[in-house]
Amino acid sequence: MATTATVGNKSLWAGGVAPLKASYGKLMMWFFLLSDAFTFSGLLIAYAFIRWSAPAYKGNPDDFVFSTEYWPIPEKVYDAFPGVHGQEWPLVFVGLMTFILILSSVTMVLAVEAGQRMDKKGVVKWMLWTIIGGIAFLSCQAWEWAHFISGSGVATIGDVFLNGRWVEDYEIMGAGLSFNQYGPPAFAALFFFITGFHGFHVFSGVVINIITFFNAANGMYEKRGHYEMIEKVGLYWHFVDLVWVFVFTFFYLI
């Protein structure tokens, strides 16, 4: 930095300068995240397009029943909570998941902050909390998927394509990729695809967090003289949180 300042007439594009004032690794992480955001945008566009062109339920929400003929009201689908039976707790569990992920994002910011102060103990502590948050989120998602797949309540009667032929008035329980008890086949397929793709990102993030956690604990970054790796991993982790904010809105609220 100091050497480039002395060369005043140097061309901006001749190399040796950093116009964006970010290191190579951080910059590439930003552009990777941008391309990843395009991927998620594609998925959310597909979801919203299919949903927008599907029949909607226009009746009183209190009288709502599941049918394969129209798109379900999300809070009627996601109303279960572990250990609670026979009661409707709409959106409470997904609220807990959101809360966990936001908290783990906060602990990641604290890890980055500790790294900037060269505080190894702080980095290790906050990275550990971030990993715990990530694993807690994944566990919640595993429960939610299991509940979504096995289904609950009354079976939905609908025509399904099963083993190569159409079956009329089939009792649909739970959800699979080809049909589900909650709504049109695309409803569950999109749910699996998009929350699954996000969950896989969380899983990768947890793995990367664990690697950097051990590196930090072994003093690798202290020897290196900076904790920039924590900042780069932090960017990825916040992105995962960011995507969840959108998935939460489009899947569970709207």
Next chain:
Amino acid sequence: MEQTSNVVVQPVDKNKIRGIWKIAGILAIITAIEYVFAFTMDAGLLRNVIFVGLTILKAFYIVSEFMHLGHEVKGLIYSVILPMIFIVWLIVALVELEGGAVKSSRGIVDYNPAGSEQVDDSH
């Protein structure tokens, strides 16, 4: 080569930590407001617009503060934000216009329980 012993740990900046938790509090409050709308307001276009608006507000705080983009150079901010603005344009165009057009051209109609009273008529 062994320099681990003379690493100086800088003291904690209390204001910075407080700032981080403040952003976390804002995110929690926005989510709480979303829940209030989800339970007190009927579904419709207005509610969806409110949800998307609050989501973008949350995204702004995460990207700007947690990911530190708000404190980067202008060039970096724009190279990330501008492509996303075009994506939002595409989303609005595809979902709002194309989705609606496909729905009407395919003759897909919404399900209205009032028009399906044949169940009640049977008895």
